[in-house]
Amino acid sequence: MSVITGLAGLRAKQQEQAEKEAARNRPKAEYFNWKDNSKATNPDQILVQFVQELDASATGYIEEHGLAVAAVEHEAPGPKGYLARALCTLDSEGQCYACERRKADYQEGWKTKTNLYINALVDYNGKGEPVTRVISRNFNQSFAQQLMDEAVENGTITDKVYKITRHGSGTQTVWVLSPTSKPVFKVAEPEVFDLKETVLRDISYDRQPDYFGRVWDGPEGEAAAAAPAGRAAATSSEDVEW
Numbered sequence: 001m002s003v004i005t006g007l008a009g010l011r012a013k014q015q016e017q018a019e020k021e022a023a024r025n026r027p028k029a030e031y032f033n034w035k036d037n038s039k040a041t042n043p044d045q046i047l048v049q050f051v052q053e054l055d056a057s058a059t060g061y062i063e064e065h066g067l068a069v070a071a072v073e074h075e076a077p078g079p080k081g082y083l084a085r086a087l088c089t090l091d092s093e094g095q096c097y098a099c100e101r102r103k104a105d106y107q108e109g110w111k112t113k114t115n116l117y118i119n120a121l122v123d124y125n126g127k128g129e130p131v132t133r134v135i136s137r138n139f140n141q142s143f144a145q146q147l148m149d150e151a152v153e154n155g156t157i158t159d160k161v162y163k164i165t166r167h168g169s170g171t172q173t174v175w176v177l178s179p180t181s182k183p184v185f186k187v188a189e190p191e192v193f194d195l196k197e198t199v200l201r202d203i204s205y206d207r208q209p210d211y212f213g214r215v216w217d218g219p220e221g222e223a224a225a226a227a228p229a230g231r232a233a234a235t236s237s238e239d240v241e242w
């Protein structure tokens, strides 16, 4: 729509532009990536030190650092699907576009996936120059369980250096977490990415077709056809508020 008339339409346009601007300026997290460890003696092994706990009752809990999170998320189907990842809104809003698509045709994709996110200092290539990265891992993988076991047994996961070893490849990849007796990293005030601000995407139901539609054309471009309906719904709620 290149010509807009009416206050409701103008106001919607204004809001849309403000949101686009906010999305552009959104701070971004840096994620842990095994590729960045390729120069290590053993590229499948890395030393990390967590800077977030799993629970506020942990002895090492620092409020400003916040807690690790597990998030129920969807990704758009297809090779570019990972570019559109968002929280499942079935519980928070009572409706979720991705869940609806999944129900309509489970073969299309859209499966919910629970992901664990935690900030950690990561010593890439064993250089002794740790940097903060967000480690993300499928919550159903053993890594999450090992982390929880550590937290329960020791009352903290931030007081020591851990070794993560990667075994296998593809979907069979397993990460093994083991504590080490190495001296803790000397980083006075480590950077901590705000997971809510930089990692999690909470997209409201009426904007979800647009959001996922950016990277997913749908069966016969169905998502593109559904997108204007999402916008119309948003505009009509604007009308009510106006």
Ligand SMILES: [Zn+2]
Residues within 6 Å of the ligand: 074, 087, 088, 089, 090, 096, 097, 098, 099, 112
């Ligand atoms: Zn959902």
